[in-house]
Amino acid sequence: MLRALLSAVLFCACALVILSLPDYPAGLSGPWFLRLPLEVPLAALALLLLPQKTAKPLAVLVSLLLLALLLLKLADLGVQTAFQRPFNLYLDVTLVKNGWLFLSATFGLFKIAVALMLALSACAGVAFLIWRTQSGLIRARGRQRTILLAGFALATAVIGGLALLPPQSQLPVTGTLQAAQGIGKRVAGIVQSARDLQAFEAELSTAPALPNPGLFEAIKGRDVVLVFIESYGRSAIENPGFRPLIAPRLVNIEQTLTDAGFSSASLWSGSPTVAGLSWLAHGTLLSGLWVDNQARYDRLMASQWPSLNRLFSGAGWRTSAIMPAITMDWPEQTYFGYDQTLQAKDLDYQGKPYNWVTMPDQYTLTAFDRLSRNVEDPQNRPLMAEIALISSHAPWTPVARLIDWKDVGDGTIFNDQATSGETPEAVWSDQKKIQNHYIRTINYSLETLGSYVSHFGENAIFVILGDHQPADIVTGPDATRDVPVHVISKDKALIRRLEDRDFTSGMLPNSETGQIRMDRLRETLIEAFSASPSPAEK
Numbered sequence: 001m002l003r004a005l006l007s008a009v010l011f012c013a014c015a016l017v018i019l020s021l022p023d024y025p026a027g028l029s030g031p032w033f034l035r036l037p038l039e040v041p042l043a044a045l046a047l048l049l050l051p052q053k054t055a056k057p058l059a060v061l062v063s064l065l066l067l068a069l070l071l072l073k074l075a076d077l078g079v080q081t082a083f084q085r086p087f088n089l090y091l092d093v094t095l096v097k098n099g100w101l102f103l104s105a106t107f108g109l110f111k112i113a114v115a116l117m118l119a120l121s122a123c124a125g126v127a128f129l130i131w132r133t134q135s136g137l138i139r140a141r142g143r144q145r146t147i148l149l150a151g152f153a154l155a156t157a158v159i160g161g162l163a164l165l166p167p168q169s170q171l172p173v174t175g176t177l178q179a180a181q182g183i184g185k186r187v188a189g190i191v192q193s194a195r196d197l198q199a200f201e202a203e204l205s206t207a208p209a210l211p212n213p214g215l216f217e218a219i220k221g222r223d224v225v226l227v228f229i230e231s232y233g234r235s236a237i238e239n240p241g242f243r244p245l246i247a248p249r250l251v252n253i254e255q256t257l258t259d260a261g262f263s264s265a266s267l268w269s270g271s272p273t274v275a276g277l278s279w280l281a282h283g284t285l286l287s288g289l290w291v292d293n294q295a296r297y298d299r300l301m302a303s304q305w306p307s308l309n310r311l312f313s314g315a316g317w318r319t320s321a322i323m324p325a326i327t328m329d330w331p332e333q334t335y336f337g338y339d340q341t342l343q344a345k346d347l348d349y350q351g352k353p354y355n356w357v358t359m360p361d362q363y364t365l366t367a368f369d370r371l372s373r374n375v376e377d378p379q380n381r382p383l384m385a386e387i388a389l390i391s392s393h394a395p396w397t398p399v400a401r402l403i404d405w406k407d408v409g410d411g412t413i414f415n416d417q418a419t420s421g422e423t424p425e426a427v428w429s430d431q432k433k434i435q436n437h438y439i440r441t442i443n444y445s446l447e448t449l450g451s452y453v454s455h456f457g458e459n460a461i462f463v464i465l466g467d468h469q470p471a472d473i474v475t476g477p478d479a480t481r482d483v484p485v486h487v488i489s490k491d492k493a494l495i496r497r498l499e500d501r502d503f504t505s506g507m508l509p510n511s512e513t514g515q516i517r518m519d520r521l522r523e524t525l526i527e528a529f530s531a532s533p534s535p536a537e538k
Contacts, residue, residue, distance in 0.1 A: 004144045007136025008044065008151075014130050015040045018066050023076035023086065026477065036162065041155040047137045048149050059134035067127040072186070074123075081471065083275050088189055088293070193295070200296050203289065204303040215315045218494065219529045223373065223383045223460040224312065228282065229445050230393040231275075231438070233469030234268060234482040238511060242439045247508065249443055253450035254507040257488060260454045263495040265503035268482040268515035275471035278388070279332070281483075281518060282467065286336060286386070288522035301335045308522055310337040312384035320372040320385040322347070324364045325357075325393070338386075342371055351411030352418035354391070359411060360400035360418075361391040361448045366408045369456060392445045394470070395424035396437035400444050402451060431473060438474050453488055462488040463525065482515045487525075497528045 019037035022028055043062050047055050075087040140148055236246050257264055272292035273280040283291040283300055286308040291297050309319045320340040321333065327344045347367040349359040364387065373383055391400050398421030400414070407413055427433045453462055466483030469475055486507055487498055495505070501524050504510040516524060 004136055004140040004148060007133040007140075008148055011044065011130060011133035011137065012040055014126060014133070015043070015066060018070045018073070018126075021070070021073050023073045024080045025077060028077075036159045038156065038159045041152040041159060044137060044152045045149065045156065047134055048140065048145060048152065052138055055138045056135075059131055059138060062134060063127050063131040066130055067123060070123060070126065081473070083273070083277070083471075086189070088193060193293075197295055197299065200289075201299055204299060204305050207303065207305045214530060215311060215526070216317075216529045218497075218531055219461055219491070220316075221382055222491075223385070224317070224529075225373075225460055225462045226285075226308075226384075226386045227449065227462060227464045228278065228386075228388050228467045229442070229449070229464065230278065230388070230390050230467060231470040232392060232442055232445065232466030232483060233271075233274075233475065233479070234484060235469055235475040235479050236439060236442045236466075237484060237508070239475065239479075241435060242442075245439055245443055246446070249446050249450075250507040253446060256450055256454050257507075260457075261490050262453065262457065262488050263490070263492045263505075264486055264488045264507050265495045265498040265505055266484060266486045266507055266509040267503045267513065268509050269465060269485045269521050270515045270517040271466070271468045271481050271483050272518060273468045274481050275468065278467040282386070282388070284518045285465075285522055288519055290517070290519045301332045303335070307336045308526075309384065309386065311526070313337060313339065316381055317384040318377055318379075318381045320368075320383060322364060322368045322372065322385060322387040324349075324359050325388060325390045327358065336386075340372060342367070347371070349411040351414040354398055354400060354418050355395055355424055357390050357393055360414055361389040361445050362400070362402060362405075362452075363408055363411045363414065364389060365448065365452045366405065388467075389445055389449070391448075392438070392441040394438075395427060396434065396441045397421050397424055397427045399437060399440045400448075402444065402448050405451070405455060435474050438470055457488065458490075460489075461491070461494065461529075462486075464488065483518075484509050485521065494528060497531055498524075501528060 016037065019039060020035045043058075046058060047062075050058065072087065079085060079087040137148065236242050237250070254264060271281050272284045272290055277294070280291050280293070280297055283289075283297050287300055287305055288308070289296075289300065289305065291300055306314075309321075313319050318339045319337065320342065321336065321338045322342045323330070324344050324347060330341070330343065333341050344358045347359065347364065348371075349363055349367070351359065351363070354360060368385065368387060372385060398417060398419075400417055403413065422433070422437075427437050449462075449464060453460075463485070464487075465485040468483060469479055469481055472479060485503075487495065487503065489495060495503075499505055502513060502516065504513065
């Protein structure tokens with residue numbers, strides 16, 4: 001008798017926890033354990049009433065379903081924490097690989113492999129326990145079976161009654177259909193994602209014609225440098241904990257640039273991603289299409305839709321990509337159509353990496369000058385370059401420091417910096433440390449860019465923006481997805497045209513103005529770069 005009752009208690013406990021577990025982080029702080037899924041007593045009744053030949057396969061099915069639900073909810077919690085959205089079975093399979101690469105490079109392959117094995121073993125252990133407890137129910141006989149049947153029948157009636165109560169009732173315990181609701185939500189998500197991709201493919205099939213002769217006429221002959229700063233979001237400027245460092249930095253950069261003859265304008269732009277998946281932001285800006293998931297990105301990469309790089313190339317620019325984070329094959333470069341691609345191995349950095357970060361931003365910009373910008377071109381074409389700066393990429397340790405540009409050399413001068421500071425494990429054990437290191441890396445990237453433009457930015461137009469906000473462990477919950485955009489040039493007429501298109505003068509975006517979605521930002525820039533100067537601008 002005792003064994004059957006123990007099996008019933010353990011089965012109910014495991015199933016209740018899995019079915020009631022929230023699939024979003026904020027839900028963990030509430031009384032989620034007071035929800036009673038109706039499926040638990042119903043499954044137990046079925047196991048007790050069915051013949052053994054039927055009940056045993058049902059027990060296996062229930063075990064697998066509960067394991068699947070547990071894994072999906074854990075995936076939801078992880079993706080919600082990192083990217084502030086639910087896990088999508090249809091779209092997010094690649095996150096497993098990307099997460100593995102990042103975590104193993106940051107914290108070490110052995111530690112992550114052990115942690116993964118322990119997590120999978122724990123899940124498998126839970127599934128085995130659920131199966132064993134169901135076997136105990138199936139084997140119950142006589143009086144113990146009668147007692148269990150009566151108990152689960154009563155539980156079914158009580159939980160069913162609670163489930164029928166109106167939502168506004170103040171009872172602390174509620175009856176639910178957790179499994180049915182969860183499965184329905186997954187199916188609806190897959191259907192919606194499939195429809196979304198069909199609509200996106202239809203949009204891709206209407207690719208616009210290649211540029212007309214007047215494209216970019218207003219900036220003819222000048223280099224255009226598009227710089228993405230990793231994790232540079234609106235919170236870096238407006239969060240009360242970050243603003244005292246970053247706002248003065250931007251003001252200082254603006255003054256330095258003004259003294260060097262540059263003008264600047266800024267605004268907010270809505271990014272399609274948050275906390276990671278930077279390539280979605282790159283794809284969105286360069287295509288002018290909203291690319292907010294991996295499936296859309298993959299479809300874009302296989303399409304004939306012209307990238308911004310190809311538009312510049314067709315208008316007479318040579319194009320280049322400087323990608324210090326890319327250490328493996330990068331087939332997507334074919335879509336973008338760069339004339340030159342400089343990945344980590346091509347930048348000739350001889351120094352030590354900063355954990356996940358392969359090289360500091362200052363070296364990346366120096367290598368860009370040496371290998372791309374200041375190389376002879378037989379056709380004497382200006383350069384359009386896309387640069388991804390990564391010093392502000394998680395885990396944000398060690399924090400790089402700016403040195404004299406003439407001392408950069410092959411990068412070995414950075415070795416002492418790269419081996420200093422706290423370990424990722426030490427930083428990520430304390431939220432305040434995470435936030436402190438994050439904002440210091442943003443400060444470094446901005447300082448480095450400001451110094452580079454003031455020293456080497458002659459005859460060039462710089463478009464500098466964040467790719468996305470960091471995770472909410474940095475920003476706090478419910479942060480906007482906006483990122484800052486800065487355009488810097490000695491062409492005052494160009495800056496005035498941008499100000500006519502909702503940009504604010506200077507390096508600090510106006511907190512009171514709205515934002516331009518990143519897919520629409522491309523058209524705004526194209527219009528400003530192509531518009532003929534008015535008589536007042538000449």
